[in-house]
Amino acid sequence: xAGVTQTPxxxxxxxxxxxxxxxxxxxxxxYMYWYRQDPGMGLKLIYYSVGAGIxxxxxxxxxxxxxxxxxEDFPLRLELAAPSQTSVxxxxxxxxxxxxxxxxxxxxxxxxx
Amino acid sequence: xxxxxxxxxxxxxxEGRISILNCDYTNSMFDYFLWYKKYPAEGPTFLISIxxxxxxxxxxxxTVFLNKSAKHLSLHIVPSQPxxxxxxxxxxxxxxxxxxxxxxxxxxxxP
Numbered sequence: 001x002a003g004v005t006q007t008p009x010x011x012x013x014x015x016x017x018x019x020x021x022x023x024x025x026x027x028x029x030x031y032m033y034w035y036r037q038d039p040g041m042g043l044k045l046i047y048y049s050v051g052a053g054i055x056x057x058x059x060x061x062x063x064x065x066x067x068x069x070x071x072e073d074f075p076l077r078l079e080l081a082a083p084s085q086t087s088v089x090x091x092x093x094x095x096x097x098x099x100x101x102x103x104x105x106x107x108x109x110x111x112x113x
Numbered sequence: 114x115x116x117x118x119x120x121x122x123x124x125x126x127x128e129g130r131i132s133i134l135n136c137d138y139t140n141s142m143f144d145y146f147l148w149y150k151k152y153p154a155e156g157p158t159f160l161i162s163i164x165x166x167x168x169x170x171x172x173x174x175x176t177v178f179l180n181k182s183a184k185h186l187s188l189h190i191v192p193s194q195p196x197x198x199x200x201x202x203x204x205x206x207x208x209x210x211x212x213x214x215x216x217x218x219x220x221x222x223x224p
């Protein structure tokens with residue numbers, strides 16, 4: 001079982017470019033999340049979804065967009081990339097609300113130059 | 114506003130000894146706390162959790178202690194093993210909503 005799969009693993013973007021970070025899970029989890037981790041910082045929630053067709057903003061949503069058309073997929077879109085978006089991005093999923101732990105993907109390291 | 118704080122960025126412990134990782138929080142509404150472990154180039158993995166109505170939870174070599182009056186929790190690893198070398202994040206949650214993470218502590222186990 002693959003769990004949570006993120007692509008790409010690495011990407012370099014130029015300022016002003018756009019890209020989509022892909023996230024797919026095969027565990028039939030209802031809840032999905034996007035976090036970013038900056039050096040020396042904890043994980044900050046960007047967006048989350050409680051099911052297909054439902055998304056909501058997290059702590060740091062500016063500059064990002066998401067969609068959830070299926071249970072499996074939760075892509076994160078960066079429009080007009082800025083150096084401040086240089087970070088490691090993690091997608092996660094969970095079966096239900098609750099403190100039972102998330103399953104994280106291995107991350108996408110993004111550099112904006 | 115850093116609601117979950119891990120004030121020690123790094124910790125080194127001899128193999129076989131006890132590792133104690135600390136975490137402080139400011140949000141008294143948190144009703145569950147979790148610890149995650151992260152290896153380089155991998156996503157965090159869930160380690161252990163504790164409800165705010167308990168003061169201790171144990172799972173093998175890992176024990177989490179919660180002191181609500183001090184708004185403090187700690188993770189004890191006994192005995193420490195080389196494979197425990199990783200970054201450890203504590204996190205809090207309220208009402209089964211989103212997790213709020215601390216900044217992490219890098220644990221190095223010295224053989």
